[in-house]
Amino acid sequence: MDLAAARGQPVHAVAAGTVTHVGVIAGRPTVTVTHPGGLRSTYEPVDAAVRPGDAVRAGQVLGTLVVAGSHCSPTACLHLGALRGREYLDPMTLLGPVRVRLLPLWRAGP
Known part of the structure; x- marks a missing residue:
C-alpha cells in the first residue's frame, strides 16, 4: 500500500x-519490524534511524x-507492507479501523 507523504517525514512503527531488517532491497532502503505472533511490517523507502535487534x-x-x-x-510515498510467513496481507489492517471513501468516476463531455 502506498501512502502519500513528503520527503523527510518521520516514518512510525505501526x-x-x-x-x-534494515537494508536495501531492489535499490530502495527498507526497514522490517517483526511483531508478536510473527506478523511483519515493511516500510520503504526509509533512511533508517533503527538497527536490527532494536525493540520498538x-x-x-x-x-x-x-x-x-x-x-x-x-x-515521495511510503510503501507499507504486511506479511505473515511468505503470505502478503492487507496492510490496511495494520492501521486499525479506517473509513474508506470511494469517489465517483467523472467522465469528460456531455
Whole structure:
C-alpha cells in the first residue's frame, strides 16, 4: 500500500516489535519490524534511524522517508507492507479501523 507523504517525514512503527531488517532491497532502503505472533511490517523507502535487534514501540520513529526511484517519483510515498510467513496481507489492517471513501468516476463531455 502506498501512502502519500513528503520527503523527510518521520516514518512510525505501526505496532510494537523488533527490527529484523534494515537494508536495501531492489535499490530502495527498507526497514522490517517483526511483531508478536510473527506478523511483519515493511516500510520503504526509509533512511533508517533503527538497527536490527532494536525493540520498538507502536508509533516510534523508524527513520525518515526518502525519494528512492519509486513509481511515486518525483514526489515521495511510503510503501507499507504486511506479511505473515511468505503470505502478503492487507496492510490496511495494520492501521486499525479506517473509513474508506470511494469517489465517483467523472467522465469528460456531455
